[in-house]
Amino acid sequence: MSRQFTLAVTVVLISTTVQAEVAPQEVAYGEYGAIDTSLSGAPGDPASGAEIMANRGQGNCVACHAVGALDEVPFHGEVGPPLDGVADRWSEAELRGIVANAKMTFPGTIMPAFYKTTGFIRPGDGFSGKAGTEPLEPLLTAQQIEDVVSYLMTLHEN
């Protein structure tokens, strides 16, 4: 592929992404918390999703969840259930809803909402301890959520 061609493709992808992206305030959750369509308008990348789940500065999902398939990552938490086999228990739409705002699926859950930007008590500016201004940046972008969901969809019971 020529360099110019790659560039052209990237530009097209970005522009469609921007058009189809659903903003955090506009997400339509189903009665039980599911989200039917991609938040970014594009498919997710499972490899990137795995990284986001392990990275302390991003999803840091393993802080609370053990994930067998990520056992090369040290220190998995026990605050949430292990995510092994999660693709057998939930549909893609349900998983998207859980990652975007788990409180829509599990009322009152400890799990943070990763695609929510308003309605917090004493919201901070990141981890600075100083006041933040709503709407905050969501914890994960629309595309990062899609990446995580596409990785979760690979977690079948063997």
Place this chain on the structure above:
Amino acid sequence: GSAALATGAIAQEANLVIDGEIEIVTRAPAPDHMENVSEIVSGWEYRSPETQAVQMDDFENPGMIGVDNARADFSAAMGPDGQSCAACHDNPESLEGARAVYPKWDETKGEVQTLEMQVNECVTERAGAEAWNYTGTRMTEMIALISSVSRGLPVNVAIDGPAQPTWEQGKEIYYTRYGQLELACANCHEDNYDNMIRADHLSQGQINGFPTYRLKNGKLNAVHNRFKGCVRDTRAQTFAPGSPEFVALELYVASRGNGLSVEGPSVRN
């Protein structure tokens, strides 16, 4: 706590004995005012055997260096008349018992005072000197000294009478889900103690061991700085050390430890 659970907890032998002498109660039946927990447990129980061992010997415990510094400071002259703590309180041992009952209602001031506020009252109003920084080294070391002479005594802060509204305020803060992560103290330290959160073994967030010498930052840590760190970690705007909110929270959290021994300066990671 219910009576059935209480007997099991009391019958236990002390796990933590400092210098072969000071017996520390690290597990006790929960006080009656606690609704969701039957046994209260010191943070010491959740640390690794290596970290635990450091606290069992005062020569090994780096927090005791701060205690020694404060012991020297206790008789240092301050203010226009060259007052010192020792001029009014003889020796630190005369303050035995104080740590166990603070924060405490102060009749004259009409407010709940932490030990830091009491010390600063003595420094400014009695000695006429400048207030010490609430979480500064000098203050934290003095609090460590005052704690050390109460080690082994049961924490016993009063939550009724005039202190009650402050206690209620602290309780409300304890259960409020702050910040972008929408997490309350209770989510981690009541719902999930003994669980791992990434590499951290969650304790009940008790404060009977404060000030704590943390191996992580190599110094004595004041209780309000720990509160600040935990609130900051929820991606929230924190409260300031010494603020009315943290004073109330301290009273409430201290009361969740009524029955554990005073342990400070403790060792944590």
